[in-house]
């Protein structure tokens with residue numbers, strides 16, 4: 001299959017008071033339609049910078065991003081972003097938050113009745129149809145993230161960009177959200193780039209895991225294809241030899257090949273291999 005999104009040889013240099021800072025160096029990645037890509041790497045390596053360049057929120061210093069043959073240089077609804085913190089408008093209901101995005105994209109293309117059906121369809125896809133007339137302060141963190149995902153999906157983006165979408169959720173809610181996302185993915189075959197710090201989440205959800213080296217001048221260190229059959233079921237996978245091999249490969253990359261020395265109160269500490277599966 002041909003490339004949908006071409007992240008072509010990106011360098012990102014930020015101007016800082018101390019002079020130019022090279023955050024990314026020669027980041028090159030081609031993504032096919034329907035692929036689920038995870039970006040993983042230690043804190044500060046440049047994952048959000050990559051995502052922001054694809055979103056059109058940042059302009060690369062060298063190289064660029066091509067989506068469907070067109071260069072990306074500003075934000076657009078064909079690249080919807082889901083952030084860690086839902087970013088819903090607090091005075092609007094779940095329905096109205098999704099409506100705002102749908103209006104932006106489909107105003108002259110759908111009738112009022114079609115728009116209503118479409119909004120409701122997307123809210124039901126994320127299992128939020130029962131609470132669609134509630135405001136963000138009346139629903140849980142997980143529910144807010146569901147609305148954020150519905151809002152992004154309702155724009156029918158060509159690429160869904162997710163920056164640690166479940167990072168602020170408790171483990172159980174997070175597992176539910178991962179299952180929902182796999183279910184949606186199976187139905188819609190979205191093209192997704194997701195930043196995560198969670199090794200299990202990366203293996204469970206991805207077709208490929210893109211592992212980034214530490215900055216400055218961070219780049220793609222290794223790409224791990226995940227060929228586990230779908231649908232994937234977390235309990236069965238816990239015992240699966242291939243799942244565990246992939247999980248170990250990511251951990252080895254992060255904690256051996258890209259071992260990171262942290263400075264806590266003037267004391268150097270190395271984040272050890274078996275400490276956790278959440279990347280520091």
Ligand SMILES: Nc1ncnc2c1ncn2[C@@H]1O[C@H](COP(=O)(O)OP(=O)(O)OP(=O)(O)O)[C@@H](O)[C@H]1O
Nearest residue numbers: 014016021023042043044045046047048049050215
């Ligand atoms: N606007 C900016 N100006 C200067 N430096 C920046 C800017 N944005 C990011 N950086 C630097 O670029 C590097 C990469 O940052 P980025 O936020 O992309 O990392 P990250 O991998 O997403 O981190 P985290 O996992 O902690 O969210 C960091 O060293 C950061 O301090």
